[in-house]
Amino acid sequence: MMLPERTLNIILFLALPLVAVIALALDEPFIITLATRAAILALAAVGLNLALGLGGLVSLGHAVFFGLGGYAMGILASHAQSFTPLDLGLFTLDGTKSMPIIWLVAVTVSAFAALLIGLLALRTAGVYFIMITLAFGQMFYYFTISWPAYGGEDGLSIYVRNSFPGLNTLDPIQFFALVFGVLAAVLWLMGRIERSSFGLALGSARQNAVRVETVGLSPFRLRLVAFVISGAVTGLAGALFADLNRFVSPTMFSWQMSGEFIVFIVLGGIGRLYGPVVGACLFVLLEHMLSGVSDFWLIYLGAVLLLVVLFARGGVIGALANGRGVHD
Amino acid sequence: MTLLHLERVEAAYGAAQALFGVDLTVEEGEVLALMGRNGMGKSTTIRVICRLMKHSAGRVQFAGRDLSQVPPHVAARAGLGLVPEGRRVFGPLTVRENLIAAARQGPWDFAKVTALFPRLAEREGQVARHLSGGEQQMLAIGRALMTNPRLMLLDEATEGLAPVVRQEIWDALDAVRRETGLALVVVDKSLAELGRIADRATVLERGRSVWTGPMCDVAGDVANAYLGV
Numbered sequence: 173m174m175l176p177e178r179t180l181n182i183i184l185f186l187a188l189p190l191v192a193v194i195a196l197a198l199d200e201p202f203i204i205t206l207a208t209r210a211a212i213l214a215l216a217a218v219g220l221n222l223a224l225g226l227g228g229l230v231s232l233g234h235a236v237f238f239g240l241g242g243y244a245m246g247i248l249a250s251h252a253q254s255f256t257p258l259d260l261g262l263f264t265l266d267g268t269k270s271m272p273i274i275w276l277v278a279v280t281v282s283a284f285a286a287l288l289i290g291l292l293a294l295r296t297a298g299v300y301f302i303m304i305t306l307a308f309g310q311m312f313y314y315f316t317i318s319w320p321a322y323g324g325e326d327g328l329s330i331y332v333r334n335s336f337p338g339l340n341t342l343d344p345i346q347f348f349a350l351v352f353g354v355l356a357a358v359l360w361l362m363g364r365i366e367r368s369s370f371g372l373a374l375g376s377a378r379q380n381a382v383r384v385e386t387v388g389l390s391p392f393r394l395r396l397v398a399f400v401i402s403g404a405v406t407g408l409a410g411a412l413f414a415d416l417n418r419f420v421s422p423t424m425f426s427w428q429m430s431g432e433f434i435v436f437i438v439l440g441g442i443g444r445l446y447g448p449v450v451g452a453c454l455f456v457l458l459e460h461m462l463s464g465v466s467d468f469w470l471i472y473l474g475a476v477l478l479l480v481v482l483f484a485r486g487g488v489i490g491a492l493a494n495g496r497g498v499h500d
Numbered sequence: 501m502t503l504l505h506l507e508r509v510e511a512a513y514g515a516a517q518a519l520f521g522v523d524l525t526v527e528e529g530e531v532l533a534l535m536g537r538n539g540m541g542k543s544t545t546i547r548v549i550c551r552l553m554k555h556s557a558g559r560v561q562f563a564g565r566d567l568s569q570v571p572p573h574v575a576a577r578a579g580l581g582l583v584p585e586g587r588r589v590f591g592p593l594t595v596r597e598n599l600i601a602a603a604r605q606g607p608w609d610f611a612k613v614t615a616l617f618p619r620l621a622e623r624e625g626q627v628a629r630h631l632s633g634g635e636q637q638m639l640a641i642g643r644a645l646m647t648n649p650r651l652m653l654l655d656e657a658t659e660g661l662a663p664v665v666r667q668e669i670w671d672a673l674d675a676v677r678r679e680t681g682l683a684l685v686v687v688d689k690s691l692a693e694l695g696r697i698a699d700r701a702t703v704l705e706r707g708r709s710v711w712t713g714p715m716c717d718v719a720g721d722v723a724n725a726y727l728g729v
Binding site: 373379382387 | 601
């Protein structure tokens, strides 16, 4: 039975907190942590989906923003942990364990990096854009590997999860609720952006840039704004991911991470608002179930991805819902 | 006041030169018919005006501003609205979304455009690629109006449409012209319809402007010599 996409979205979205609540009732904190991980990865992919799904920008460098968010958290928290100020040359800054401040820094740094990368990368298109974003990802990856002040290749451990006013973030269900709240807020924002004149123009620029130019809109600017918003959201996810694991490492910058975000989007449905959420949940589920069966679980994931690409071009949501997505 | 001024404009598609010297002017509130047989450079001239194609020589000025180094979106923001040949609406978007995506501040808004073309109001939620040819053309004109242009360029706006739909579109353009004083450059093959709406005409022959004068003088010698009528 095919459901209207909106109904399906609501059902799928509510499945995540339902799993967490059932896990709480069964006293299975590990399952809650898995649901939290899925929600954070979904958030990162929701960010990428604006650039990739709506804007048609296949970025293989979104791990840059994920890693920057993670390191923003790691650096600020490690300085707060060691009571040493962060020396920024012209001035010093105290570390912090406050999540809202860390999120603000993560979003700002990621957005700024996205602006700089976008200004260069968006002057190209197609395979060149993919290669430039990949190159930026690798630059950051190798930089952090050779950055001993913050752990180099070994990464950086944070002993206690950062704090959020009014919540005990060490309690898995409370941390899940916080992450889920952020995901819900970002999905609401992305829905608004999609339906705004900016979102409509961005989608149109993906299909025909010249046509958009003739109505007075610059495809470059539209894509740059989308890329910056996209990077900022992925950076926020990076900060949350680092907080979930209480650990950051250069692997957050790796191109495999960028590839995983793309896989989430393709699995769920490119350009569909809830596609990345479904894709990330499916990925975490398969990872959890199959990695226990075989060390080569990624082969099975590859088979699933192949089936989706061949037989469900609109991803899982496209296969289950009525209506067409932007790429169907 | 002169709104658009082209002076000895030349342009080429790679090695193939298409325009060899086009001169034309459009005054504020004026309707200019750009005429000529097929392949004489009418659409190329429109493309050059809208900066979709760079000219190799000559001058293109709009509202006193040189457009030579300007990208298409800046030209559009300066007040040039294009209704391109073949409609070219945003196919996957609905009628409303097509209009909203292009909207800029000014007297033309969604309500005014749908009042001009009531069929668009009826099809508001329909995806543009599922509209009939005539409705798509109305949408293309509506989208250009939503940018609140000072000059609208229509390239073969009624081509391939049923006579009754063509009539509807000409009536709408006539209404736009009478009620708002919007300047228009119209490319069309229908001499009778252009005669109803245009003030002046510029005739192109092999990439050159060869005649400019009042629209009422086109019929007769000019039409026989250059338009094959």
